[in-house]
Amino acid sequence: MCLDNLVSLDQRSLYQMLVNIRSQGQDSDSNYGLSNCSDTNWEALNGECLELRCSPGKTLKAGTCTSIFQDIKGLVYRVRALLVFTDNDCASKYLTNSILLDLAELQIKQDISTRSDGYIYEVGVAQEWNRTVTDRATPVLWADIYVLASRLLTRDSFENIALDIFFGSRYKLGGNTFVYYNLLTEAISSFTNKSGLKRGNIGVDKAYIDFLILGLKHSLTVSSTLTCSFLTFQQTNFTVQWNKFNEVENILVTLDVGGTKLNISNMSDFNSMEVTRNNELHVCAKILDKYVKKSRESRNVNRPMNEALNILTYACMGASELCLLLTLVTYLAFPELRTVPGINNMFLSLSLLLAQLALILASNSYGPSTLCTCIGIVTHFLWLWHFTWSFLCSLHMFRVFTAKIPSHVTKDDNFWLRLLKLTSVSLLGPVLIVTAVVVYSYVTSKTIGYGQYLCYLDSSSSIGVSVVAPVCLVSFCNLIFLAITIASIHQVNALLTFVSVKIDQYHNLVLYVKLSSVTGAFWIVTIVAEVGDIDVLRILAILFNGLQGVSIFISYICNPRVYHLYFKRSPQQTSSAPPTTETLD
Incomplete structure (x- = not known):
């Protein structure tokens, strides 16, 4: 599992997303949501x-907790909660406590009578939790x-229904809205002054009530930990603080998560937590994700540089x-x-x-979704396709320069056949790599491997194997081609006497150096910059890699031959040409 939706467009350059092989723990400023876990x-x-767990009798598959045996029924559950009014101008302050208790009792019966075979309840007024609203306290x-x-x-x-009833809905009681909040510990519940107590029990028949009573000691607490994957904290790694003479919001849960202190005080988040009979705290991973995200944002002290890198990246691209x-x-x-x-x-x-473009x-799309997964697959494939073509271009020019008899490329009768073969080769490698990622991810985690956390590969290890490794291989080969070509050019020039051939050789060599520099060496700089977290190298890498298209344009389009072709195609040149009756093919 990993942090959900932590992508932030003001965080680092796009190239960090492309070749980021650093784990979240190594990069406290990164919000890219990748994980090595x-x-x-x-x-x-x-x-x-840290190990994720599920409620007893459930197993974790593909990030979801499901019952091992689907036909399990008739378990006993406990709801221990506060009923808190949410309206400041609420009608409850004009109702007596007795009337409110009658209404609450009626609401409880209405909620669970059709979904259970029996229930026992107590309901009362929590005096210490009264909230001050305008001129009087709201119970x-x-x-x-x-x-x-x-x-x-x-x-x-049943568990999904129970969670929706108690912690997923708002109710009207005496003309105003109230919500259920989970009471975390037995200690807080026992400290509550239970005035105005009402009790009741209802069952289909006596056998069910007896069975219910027998199951009280083994009941499951109703909270989101019934259905979510959660982390378990031992008693030494968390504290629950409450001043019972203060308002309801004054509960603070402090967690020690891998050496980081997280403070949780939002009452609605307590619905995704549970303190067990063994004094262990269970917290849903999604709640931890939210507070870890806040912690990351508060620790992000390098934001001006991050924004500058992104502006530079978008400008260059x-x-x-x-x-x-x-x-x-x-x-x-x-x-x-x-x-x-x-x-x-x-x-x-x-x-x-x-x-x-991909x-x-x-970088501007969010997951998880089917569209995000598709974007991730396409982005990965297109970058692999580009690296393949950079290798093929370098290989072709290497073969031209190192040929025994230098010659200009002429028209080939098998041109289209060669083009078809070359295109097929360029597609084969990316298709195989993307397919391998999908198959491996599905076998190991029952996921596609894309789009679960951001619209790209799901893990930094996948990026390392299926992106960084191919980039390093292509860059290494291109640099070798360049070194051999330079040596070959020197050998050829020692034998040639025709100045025009020498000029042509050096002209092509300049183009080859430009091409090799933007398709090889500077991708290595990008990887080193991200692994070492070096902003100076990031700036250089963004300039050279982000301006690849500019380099290609200058190398192959900005030359006298292309200028002449455009000049001949210009309206002035066309209008001054002598009339002709021939048809151009």
Whole structure:
């Protein structure tokens, strides 16, 4: 398990999302929601993986607690709660306590009579919890209810219904709204002055009442811990503080979570907690996620740098997208540019254009959802496709430069067949990697591996294996190609006497150096920057990687040949051309 919805657009650059292999515990400023823990564990701020548990008789599968035996029925449950009025201008202050208790008793019977085979209850006025509203105190009621679940409902069904009745709804009582709040401990409940006590019991028949009484000592407490995955805290790792002479909100639960202190005081959050008979505290993981997120935000002292990195990233990517679009338009406009290396450059530009757009979309989308999962898969695939084309372009130019007899690329009769094969090869690697991630994730955790926490890969280990490793491999190969090519150029130039050939060789070498620098070395800088958390390297990586499209545009479009092609296509040049009766193919 991991922190839900912790993506924040003002946190670091988009490239951290792309190649982030650091765990949450290592990066206290990161809000990207990635975890190195399994689905049966929860990751603390210090990176420690803590075991998630379920209510007795349930098992955790794919992040959900379900009953091991689906036909279990007739369990006994206990509801120990306060009935707190939520309206400041409430009618309850004009009603006597006796009338309010009668109304509360009626509401309790109405809520559970049709869902149980019997119940025993006590209800009263909690004097210490009275709330001051305008000119007089508004009473707070308490209820202690034991319920024998209906034999017509499965355990999971009854528990979902009970949670909705007591902690998922608001009720009208005496003209105003009230809600149930879970009383965490027996100690707080016993300290409550139970004035105006009312008792009652109802059962279908005596046998059910007897069974209910027998089950009182083994009852399950009604709270969200019945259905959620939760963490267990020993008595030494939490405290529950309450000043019974103060208002109802003055309860404070302090947790020690992996060395971090978390303070919980919101009464509604107590509905997702339980103190057991063994004095252990169970807290739903979703509640911990919320408070850990607050802790992260309060500890984020590097926000100005994060915002600057994001502004720089979006500015560079915007320029890159524009240049890539102009590059594609140029290649499409002039057939003479669509040679083998020209087609390679087109696919390189197209893959980078789509990959950068997908990354921006993924960073602005939220999960979990089917759409988020699809965006994550597409983003991963497109970046792998781009890295594959950067490798193929580098490999092609390496073969051209190291050929025994240097020559210009000519038209090939099998051009389209070669293009089809090359395109198939470029798709094969990304498809295999994405498929492997999906299969492995499903086998190990019954998930797809994408879109559970953000619209990308779900874990930093998956990013390391399926993104960082391929990037390092491609970058390493490109740098080797560059080194061998430079050595080969020096050897060839020692033998050549034609100046034009030398100029052409050096011209192409300059282009190759530019291409290799943006598709190889600086991706390594990005990875080092994220692993080492070095902002200076992040800035350099954003400049060079974010401006890849600009570099490709300058390298292959900004040259005299393309200028001449545009000049010939210009309206002035076309209007000055002599009339002709021939048709151009």
